[in-house]
Amino acid sequence: MKNLIIYSFLVSLIFGCRKDDKINFDGPSLADSFGPFAIIQDLSINQYEVDFSAGQQVVFSMELSKNTNWIIQIEGENSGAVRTIIGNERILSLDNAVWTGGANKFPSFNLEKAYITITFPNEADSPTLLDSVLITGLKQDQGFLITSFEEGLGAAWQQFNQTTVAGTITCDPALAAKGSCFYSWNGTVGWDWAIGSVTIRPPAGGSFGLPANANNLFFNIAFKALQNVGPQNSFLLFWFDEDDNGDGVFTLNSEDRFIFEYWSNTLDWDLISRKYADLKFDADGNVQQTNGNGLTEPSKLISINVFFLANPNNGNAQAYADHLIFTLNEPYQP
Amino acid sequence: MKRIGYILLLLFVSQNFWAQERKFQVNGDARGYMFAKNMLIDPALDSINAPRANYGHTLLDLGFSIFPNANTEIISSFRIRNELGGFWGGGVSFNVRQLTLRGVAGNVVKYNLGDIDLKMTPYTLYNFQEEGSINEAEIFSLRRQVVHYDMFYMPNNTWRMQGAQIGFGLQFNKFLKAIEFSGFITRQRPTDGITIPERLFGGGTITWKQNDKLQFAFNSISLFDLTRTISDSIRYKNNVNTFSLKYRNAINENIDWGFDAEAGFSNVNYINYVNPLAPDLQNDWFYDASFNMHFKKPKIVMNLGYKDVGADFFSPGAQTKRVDFTKFPGVFQQYTNAALGRPINLTDIINFNADYSFQIQDRLMAYNVAYDNINPHGIATPNRRGVYLNAERSDSVKFKRSFIQIAQLFESRGMGTNLKKSFTSIGAGTDIRINDFLGWKRELIVNLGVRHDITSRGGDVFEKINLSSTLIDFGLSVNLVGKLDILFGAKYFQAKGNEFITQRNAFNTVNNFQAIDLDVSETTFAAGLRYKFSEKNQLLVNYQNHQLKNKTTGGINYGISQFNILYTLTF
Structure with a gap:
């Protein structure tokens, strides 16, 4: 019995020193x-x-x-x-x-x-x-701006429009993707997919002065289809012409033209972005057959053709394009 | 010194070890296990996952014990397993299941090398029981034993590890009775040579036996990374040191009383970790003291205790769970048209469909609050303090074994709030020999077990907790004729209420809480026939139906029916 008392006392001592953390708690509140x-x-x-x-x-x-x-x-x-x-x-x-x-x-x-x-x-x-x-x-863009169509048509640019198409620069801040002006096509071409195009070149000729590395350079443009919209109905077709031999002129038979198409899928402004190095692949991922050295060389890019095409069976086609800019390392951030 | 004699403490030596005439012995286990399962779910909820699964295997564990000399034994066990459907060797695997060398060196030191089963105290190294049973029916336990056998979860709560173990003792004629020493070192994880250092787990006990009534022990265990096994200098170290006391005395010839206590500290170091979340040091302490009475007639053991385990007490050897609840079950792993991962249910655990631990984990493993919120990490669950009472009567003929388990615990540190949770658990069970009541010769045994757990916390609406869960096990075993038994089992589980699931980062630090509402029930019925060819050889054929009803918003109701055949033979 004496032992029982001793051990009971010991137990009481132990219970007396038990912890009770009233201030702290684990984890977030x-x-x-x-x-x-x-x-x-x-x-x-x-x-x-x-x-x-x-x-x-x-x-x-x-x-x-x-x-x-x-x-x-x-x-x-x-x-x-x-x-x-x-x-x-x-x-x-x-x-x-x-x-x-x-x-x-x-x-x-x-x-x-x-x-x-x-x-x-x-x-x-x-x-x-x-x-x-x-x-x-406004926020300053990081990259190589080719045109936002704010300054009108460039001196070296070339336009093509079907006879029934109005294709030109239009200015309306409420409609532009950025700034006030943009390029627009509007018309009905019942006999052909081709609606209109604009070939953009540096004002003084030569190249756009882009960096040589195609692996971290992104091509960006804003695109908005308003009529004849859909992935089976209308698209932008881009030609990236490189002056492989450095003579200041693009020769289709002996130099690289990389082609890229982007089908419309929304009525909103769409940001088209593609890594320049990926331009050598077609939509199926195959390497495009070009007539030059086959290398994507942005420093040799001397013209970009932006071509709007639409299904002739669907009636009127209308689209806008704006803010053509190259960016480094990542797509453009509007 | 002359009076001091050496004694060998051969704690694990089998009877075979001493059979010196024998040089070689063969033993083994054979098993055939077949399943045919059906997923029962509304086709509108799941039309993409296959609703049937048929699989099975046969295996042979062939064990050899070789006795090269009187003091040495070599134990080996080879497993040949054949998956059903893998004809002509297509599904056959051949593994070494055990390879152990053991013996006595110099007639003084007992040693084990290779695969060894280890246990120390409930706060240092202890493989505690998984969730989901309280005196469950034999039709369930027979299948659960298959899991335990394969995962080396022995009835004495040991962990199977690979390493070395030694033990020796000294016996005295004066002042004290004996001192025993034991120690082990095991390899928990090999290094990858790049980022993961080699991890070892070692420990030992020094037991001071004062006399037949009183003994003390110092227990120490450590889980640690070995330096210079990778080029980086990061190193994890967890030490647990405890002191335990055991006292027994007799009040009279029919009643003994005793006192058991264990107290100790843990500390965890994350050395040279660059992760800012890694704490420099985590340490805490615990104690557990209990008073027990042993009545010899009737044979009743009562144990009344109090424990306080600190919130930062981390003892991987005692807190590693058997079931990993973060993994999805092996069969019907995904369900619903959204291909959701199916959470582990209670019958997955019985059917060997869960992911089971075979290594000591340095992190507190995730658990299902519905299945066990009281002691989810075993007796050594951190952040628990309070009283417990266990009583068991085991001598009655008509009531083969009866027990009651009660615990009233509290958190010692709040989780996300200063308010503490309280945990109440009441469990009871018995095996009733109905045939003794009726005077029948053939056995008719009923198993009953009930456990009810309540977790609660007061405070404002956003922090209140009220979670209750109930587990009921019922079993019936009837000897029909000769060696043929009919077995029936039912298991009902229900959980209702709310809780906050504690989420911890890689360093055991609580970093988030997930609020959950629960209204879940699981009902399992199983019936089958067992033919006992002998005590070591039986065939079980049974059907089981499991239904899970989840009334929580967005909960998925489903069921699994299964037919299985289990044949076991030990020789």
């Missing part, structure tokens, strides 16, 4: 993830007039009561350009809620007012926050 939703600190925007061309940016700051999905949607008043920023952190800040002037896709923003809408899709009865900023300078 449940309140942060599953607690009631509230806006702890109201939305603030670092500047209401922003010149993206000068490297300025719009920073959204806000503190929420919990981690929850939030969506910042920015929409251009005239261009209709849209930029969406998505997150689910409790605090919106420079780390996760910054707009540098880009759009999700074409069209791009113009010098215009941009309306901001912030929503919390997983929080029932949560408020929708509204605000706006004024864009006073």
Whole structure:
């Protein structure tokens, strides 16, 4: 019995030193993830007039009561350009809620007012926050801009249009993919797929001055089909003509013409992007038969022909093209 | 010193070892196991996955024991397995299942080399039972034993490892009775020579036997990476050191009482890891103390204890789970037209369809909160403290074995909140010999087992938890005639409520919680015939129907029916 008392005492001692961690807990706070939703600190925007061309940016700051999905949607008043920023952190800040002037896709923003809408899709009865900023300078493109059709037709360009087609540069900021102007085709050609084309060349002749490496260079152009749309109905056909022998003239019989076609599939502005090195492959992945050295050499590119074709049985065909630009390492970011 | 004598502590030596006249012995196990399964699911939910699966195998484990001399034994076991349908050697595999050298060196040190079965204490090295049974029917346990046999999950909770083990002892005539030493080192993981260092697992125990009533032990175990096995200097190290005490005494000739306790520390180091999530050091401690009574007539053992296992107490040897719940079952792995992975259910575990562990894991493995939320990582589950009571009566003729298990535990550290969860578990079971009540000679035994678990946490709406689960096992075994038995089994499981599934990163740190609602039930019925050619040779033919109903939003209801034949022979 004496032993029993001794051991019972020992047990009591052990129980007396048990841990009880009242301050700390493991893992992220449940309140942060599953607690009631509230806006702890109201939305603030670092500047209401922003010149993206000068490297300025719009920073959204806000503190929420919990981690929850939030969506910042920015929409251009005239261009209709849209930029969406998505997150689910409790605090919106420079780390996760910054707009540098880009759009999700074409069209791009113009010098215009941009309306901001912030929503919390997983929080029932949560408020929708509204605000706006004024864009006073546009985001600077990174890359080699060939044309955005803002300066009119180039001196060395060549146009082709069927007799029933109006194919030319049109200017309307509300319709352009970027800036104010774009190239448009509109007409009915009941006897042929060919609608019209524009051959773009450097103003002073020679090459476009692109880098030599085709493996990290991307060709980009905005394309919008409005009538006769669909992957069986209309497409843009591109000819990339390289001056393999350096004589300043493209000779089809002895130099490389890489052909690339892109079929329309939407009524919206579409970004066509293709790595220059991949231009040597056709749609089936086979190497194209060309008449030059067969190498994709962007530094020798001297003309790009943009050719719109549409199914003659479908009536009128209409399409726009805009902002032809080469970028390094990645496709163009509108 | 003259009075001190050496004694050999041959803890694992079989009877065969001492059969010195024998030089060679052959034994083995043979098995035939065949399944025909049907997935029962609404065709509107699943029209793309094949709903039938037929498979099976026959195998022979041929064991040889060779006794080159009186103090040495070589044990080997070779497995020849033939998948049904693989004619002319197409599905045949031939493996070495066991190769062990054991003996006594210098008449002092006992050693084992090769494949060895190891166990220490429940907080250092212990292969705890998987989920889904409480005194289950024989028709289920016969099949579960196949899994246990193949995975080396022995009834004494050992882990099968590869390495070396030694043991020796000293006996004293004065001051104390004996001191015993045992130790082992095993290889858990070979290096790939590039990024994964070689991992070893070693440990040992020094047991101080003061007298017949009192003994102490120091237990130490370590899971660690070997340096310079790769060019990188990263190294994982986990040490667990415990001190245990066992005391037994008699109150009178019919009643003994005792006290068992174990306490210790663990520490984990991630040395030279560049990952910023890797903690420099994790350490914590635990204790577990219990008071027990042994009544000799009637033969009842009661154990009342209290434990407190720290939230950062990591002991891989004691916390590694048998079933990996992150993997999908081997049969009907995907279901629904969306080809979702089918989560493991209770009969997958019985049928050898789950993914089973054969290595000690350095991470706390994922678990199904519905199946076991109380001690999902065994007795050494971290972040648990509270009282437990176990009682068992085993001498009754009519009630072959009866037991009750109760636990009331709490978290010692909150998960995502300062509030702590509480865990209540009540379980009981018995085997009733109905034939003894009725005076029949032929056996008619009923197995019953019930376990009810409750997890709860208060607080605000977003952090409240209320999860309850119930497991009921029922079995019937009737000796029809001669050696022919009819077996019946039923298993019902139900879980309802909500929980937050704890998600941990590679360093055992909690990094997220997944809120879940549960309203699930599983019902399994099985019936079959067993013919016992002998105690070591039997044939089981049975049919089973399993239904899983998931009333949770978006839950998938399905069932699996199966017919199987199991033939086992031990010689």
